[in-house]
Amino acid sequence: MSTSTPSTVRLVPTGAALHSPEWLALAELARTHGDGQVYLGTRGTVELRGVQEPDAARAAAPQTLQAPVPVLLDSLDLAAVEMAEHVGAALDDLFAGRYAIDFEPDGGAFGSSPGFVLDPKVRPDPDDEDAAEYADLIALISPARRALARRDAADPFVVGVGSPTGDVHRHRPHLLVAPAKDQTVYTPRGERRTPVEMQGATARMLLDNLVEEALALLAGDADAGQGPATPPVQEAKNPPIGWFEEHLPDGHAALGAALPEGSMPAEYAEMIGRMDVDTVLTPWGGVVFPDLPVADAEVVVRFLAPRGFVFDINSPLL
Known part of the structure; x- marks a missing residue:
């Protein structure tokens, strides 16, 4: 025993x-x-x-x-419920090295072509037209993934999905996704990052931009040697x-x-x-x-x- x-x-x-x-x-x-x-x-x-x-x-x-x-969400907003699971799955894949980055035919990032799996252990052919973009993303993701890995339960990286004026926002997550027509990614903690406006964007593009923002924020925390402390849970105005x-x-x-x-x-x-x-x-x-x-x-x-x-x-x- x-x-x-x-x-x-x-x-x-x-x-x-x-x-x-x-x-x-x-x-x-x-x-x-x-x-x-x-x-x-x-x-x-x-x-x-x-x-x-x-x-x-x-x-x-x-x-x-x-x-x-962890993903916090406005649980009475069906769009937020659906988006939260997609966002969570994308971040799961990212952490496991399974995140697929799509590229447009002309080499621009975040398009609708098949793309490839982003993995620091795998490199595209140097002659591939997307090799430079791939290398840039690898350089960002590697330290970001390490920063994410060492966060513990007392200070997790947190993503929110819901209205920027709702109760989820009061938790001040590191990133907040508003599943509205403009599909905006907010960074309520980070004045150093500009919110990403994505008018008419597809859900896939939203996820790509969300992950890029998350990685950049995490990489910034890693470079600074510290991350922002997760604030205490606040009581909901309308639970x-x-x-x-x-x-x-x-x-x-x-x-x-x-x-x-x-x-x-x-x-x-x-x-x-x-x-x-x-x-x-x-x-x-x-x-x-x-x-x-x-x-x-x-x-x-x-x-x-x-x-x-x-x-x-x-x-x-x-």
Whole structure:
């Protein structure tokens, strides 16, 4: 029997999204490696506590729960929910060396041609017309990836997806993506970086520019020998708790739930997984079902409300 001190393992879902496989995996991880509870952390993370073998727990967790970059999002904005998962996946790939940079036929960066995978260990042919652009990006990405790798849970690099005037912005993420018509990338922390205006840009171009901005900011932190401290989580002005219909098609609703104790038994996580519904985590330790048919939303409330999930922002339990 192990005599080591129990540890906490923090897991970061890609794009703050939890689908059925992730919920089922969390339930199994909590039973097998933790104290039987799934804890909802801040900044779109989940935790296992009472873990005797942290390395084994992390090894057993799916890659979709091991994102290197937390993503905060406006969980009641369907465009933000969709964009957050794309942004998270792009950053996951970048960190793993799988990020594909596209080039336009004339050699300009960020076009729609197939491109190639950006990897410091691989070089294009010197005669390739894109070799110079590739070398420049490698020179930027290599130190940026190292800077990203050494950030710990107390000071993570954070990306936000949502309105620049909304609650996510109050966390002052290193970068904020506004999934609006102008598809703007903001840098609320960094006066040294100019916001990228992308009128009419495609989602792919948005991701490319987001990653370039993130890399440049990280590289700047690495060159300076320090990174900005992540500010404390601020209370939301309008936390996403309750029943919401106004931003959805007729017959659909979003549900926002809080857990007063901040955790749920593994069997409740498994129950959500068996429901086979999409969810996203809020920056304040809650969970949102962003788009459900009204009949399905009623079933979710009926099952989860008696089990400690609070769907009323005015509840005395909060």
